[in-house]
Amino acid sequence: MNLLWLQSSGCGGCTMSLLCAESPHVFDLFADAGLNVLWHPALSLETGGDVRRILADILAGRTTLDILCVEGAIARGPKGTGRFQMLSGTGVSMLDWVRQLAPLAGHVVAVGTCAAYGGVTSAGGNPSDATGLQYEGAHAGGILPPEFRGRAGLPVINIAGCPTHPDWVTETLLLLKAGLFTSTDMDALGRPRFYADHLVHHGCPKNEFYEYKASARELSEIGCMMEHLGCVGTQAVGDCNIRPWNGEGSCTRGGYPCIACTAPEFEEPRHPFTETPKIAGIPVGLPSDMPKAWFMALASLSKAATPERIARNATADRVLVPPTIRKPRR
Amino acid sequence: MTEGRLVLGPFNRVEGDLEVHLDVADGVVAAARVNAPLYRGFERMLEGKDPRDALTITPRICGICSISQSAAAARALGAAMGLTPPPAGEAVMQLIHAVENVADHMTHFNLFFMPDFTRPIYADRFWHGQALDRFTAMQGSAQRAAVAARAELLHILGLLAGKWPHTLALQPGGVTKAPGARDKVRLSTHLRAFRRYLEEVLFGAPVEDFAALASTDGLKDWSRGDAGLFLRIALDTDLENLGRGAGRYLSFGAYPLAGGHAFRAGVWDNGPQTLETSAIAEDLSHAWMLGATAHPLRGMTLPDEDMRDSAYSWCKAPRLDGRPMETGALARQVIDGHPLAVDLAIRGGGVLARVTARLLEIARTQILMEDIVRDLDPAARFMEAGSLPDQGVGAGLVEAARGALGHWLRIEQGRIASYQIIAPTTWNFSPRDSLGIPGPLEAALAGTPLRPGEETPVAVQHVVRSFDPCMVCTVH
Numbered sequence: 001m002n003l004l005w006l007q008s009s010g011c012g013g014c015t016m017s018l019l020c021a022e023s024p025h026v027f028d029l030f031a032d033a034g035l036n037v038l039w040h041p042a043l044s045l046e047t048g049g050d051v052r053r054i055l056a057d058i059l060a061g062r063t064t065l066d067i068l069c070v071e072g073a074i075a076r077g078p079k080g081t082g083r084f085q086m087l088s089g090t091g092v093s094m095l096d097w098v099r100q101l102a103p104l105a106g107h108v109v110a111v112g113t114c115a116a117y118g119g120v121t122s123a124g125g126n127p128s129d130a131t132g133l134q135y136e137g138a139h140a141g142g143i144l145p146p147e148f149r150g151r152a153g154l155p156v157i158n159i160a161g162c163p164t165h166p167d168w169v170t171e172t173l174l175l176l177k178a179g180l181f182t183s184t185d186m187d188a189l190g191r192p193r194f195y196a197d198h199l200v201h202h203g204c205p206k207n208e209f210y211e212y213k214a215s216a217r218e219l220s221e222i223g224c225m226m227e228h229l230g231c232v233g234t235q236a237v238g239d240c241n242i243r244p245w246n247g248e249g250s251c252t253r254g255g256y257p258c259i260a261c262t263a264p265e266f267e268e269p270r271h272p273f274t275e276t277p278k279i280a281g282i283p284v285g286l287p288s289d290m291p292k293a294w295f296m297a298l299a300s301l302s303k304a305a306t307p308e309r310i311a312r313n314a315t316a317d318r319v320l321v322p323p324t325i326r327k328p329r330r
Numbered sequence: 331m332t333e334g335r336l337v338l339g340p341f342n343r344v345e346g347d348l349e350v351h352l353d354v355a356d357g358v359v360a361a362a363r364v365n366a367p368l369y370r371g372f373e374r375m376l377e378g379k380d381p382r383d384a385l386t387i388t389p390r391i392c393g394i395c396s397i398s399q400s401a402a403a404a405r406a407l408g409a410a411m412g413l414t415p416p417p418a419g420e421a422v423m424q425l426i427h428a429v430e431n432v433a434d435h436m437t438h439f440n441l442f443f444m445p446d447f448t449r450p451i452y453a454d455r456f457w458h459g460q461a462l463d464r465f466t467a468m469q470g471s472a473q474r475a476a477v478a479a480r481a482e483l484l485h486i487l488g489l490l491a492g493k494w495p496h497t498l499a500l501q502p503g504g505v506t507k508a509p510g511a512r513d514k515v516r517l518s519t520h521l522r523a524f525r526r527y528l529e530e531v532l533f534g535a536p537v538e539d540f541a542a543l544a545s546t547d548g549l550k551d552w553s554r555g556d557a558g559l560f561l562r563i564a565l566d567t568d569l570e571n572l573g574r575g576a577g578r579y580l581s582f583g584a585y586p587l588a589g590g591h592a593f594r595a596g597v598w599d600n601g602p603q604t605l606e607t608s609a610i611a612e613d614l615s616h617a618w619m620l621g622a623t624a625h626p627l628r629g630m631t632l633p634d635e636d637m638r639d640s641a642y643s644w645c646k647a648p649r650l651d652g653r654p655m656e657t658g659a660l661a662r663q664v665i666d667g668h669p670l671a672v673d674l675a676i677r678g679g680g681v682l683a684r685v686t687a688r689l690l691e692i693a694r695t696q697i698l699m700e701d702i703v704r705d706l707d708p709a710a711r712f713m714e715a716g717s718l719p720d721q722g723v724g725a726g727l728v729e730a731a732r733g734a735l736g737h738w739l740r741i742e743q744g745r746i747a748s749y750q751i752i753a754p755t756t757w758n759f760s761p762r763d764s765l766g767i768p769g770p771l772e773a774a775l776a777g778t779p780l781r782p783g784e785e786t787p788v789a790v791q792h793v794v795r796s797f798d799p800c801m802v803c804t805v806h
Binding site: 014016017020021026043044050051079083090096120123125196242259 | 337338339340341342346347348349365367368369370371372374375376378382384385386387389391392393394396403415431439441442445446448449467468469474477478480481482484485487488489490491492493494495496497499504505506507510523601612633635644674707711712713715742770772785786791802
């Protein structure tokens, strides 16, 4: 399967993360799977004219494009020209390149939240008028219309994440190669369900603190970060705490909040990222699928029932009080 | 081509977007203009936001120097808050930063720079078979060993910083996770594994031996590991005299620890000088930016949406005392006084010097990382609390893998009033200034020889990649 990778208006971090793939590393994985990389801007040998010829061969139908991966948002500015990002050496904007190439691709894969929804590139006042491929934030329709489909019949596959976990990318590509990825494998925002059907909360090492609403007040304290520090792991999709990052990491394991980087418009939460918005002292965001009244009732009950061990540890930077050890029954 | 103009692009194996325009005369580059063809506007995004949000937004400027951006933002905020991390927190921050810088140097050498020597144009050279075996893009045995070793090295960031890139672990008051004794021994294990890779593959000898090289002549005798292969290629292709620099170097100082910077701050202009950051100003004459030349605390980022013809890049032109400066591993090691780096700089500071300085820094930083972990006290405090002022200014000056990175922040009414960033490649790949003085890469390219019929001259590619440009940081 021929794969072309383009880096549009982004940071390149999803490629850098992809290079962290292990067991096996990314080069062996691509080779073993029969994924033939036509060109990747960070990894391929070809420069300049050789690249222009690779692109021309695709446009002319001389090379079949099976998978088009786009990493980064698409800049439409200034004034709708797309000239905030020109594909160097071609005199053509990335906006126009992606619009030309996408209909030729068997599958179009948006790698990272920028490519999927606009992401951080569209933060603040969106200075470059950037958008995702098939979504602008949470709204269907980016530089490609909502009804766009790749040659194989799927809409843009949104591997959202800032950055993407290397396995989210490699496993999506492996599933496509194996013919095992269909429209039912995507959630309502186009994300692969194999990771988007989980919440970051699943497997979070702070779960016991969460159960009792035993909260950290400052970053570096090990309690739950939902009440004060902006953590939205109970609402954010991702298997970050089931399959960790870079060995044994995740945001919450690193002691900082989940900011729902897999979600459209995460870049503009309308409050400081590390501060939970509250009304009358009650956090505004509720865990996914939880009725508000039940949440309130359970939270006040569990808070009242917090064991001293958990309360003390929550506001410390390490475990001060270990769990009580039960003696075996005789 | 021996006469005329060339446009080089897409220019790959650099981080981000780059286009190089060449005027060619008598078979050499007569003049070069460097275009950074991507504008995103991070500085504008930050205006009006809570200052703490810079810690989430700025790392996402760049996926390869994400930690450097975090570190600069944390220092700028800390300066505005009057807050410094406790010593143990500072040491862990520097370890986190060092891991990224070493990983970036590895990525540059193995994935970005060396594959150019596998090109068919070199098929008649005695080392070409070895280059193909080791550095064929995405297949070579050195590339495969490097990505595996790099992924394992970055487990240190999984442990200390949650993930890489784009962590929130670096804060003005320290780090969000206090490592325990178990973390300490695990960190040592990862570093020992990385040392094994360096000594078996990259250097073929103890890292101390490479770090102890004191002269270019001694360097040329190094035959072991992939470093030895690089040096054989460099001698045969005369990389020493290719892409020579102007001999003016800038470093903000790397790894501030209890005893001072591990690699000291300063300026080198044919000898050591002190650094006056008040003499930094960004010239906009050839950038698609509006406004006057200004120090970053007073500067602004206002894109020229008409993209006027007299400009040719989204990159501003930073100058120190009106002069372009080269920054990066070579600058850092020269300013730190390492004898090998100083000798390489005095002899011209070309492609050989820049690439060697990165290898030298990998060796020296490995030793530094081991020292930090050895001295790590799991009982210490790693974070200090602080509060944000309503008004304030702060600068965060750090050393990314590619050189001097500065964030300048002004807070008014508790919000970001101004945020200006000068990245390393903004210095190195700056366009001309109002006096017509070219940026460091533009100057280094002048005189580069072209082979007959070359469309994308390979020597030009060596010079460009020797700077290890990060274009996504450049314009940000």
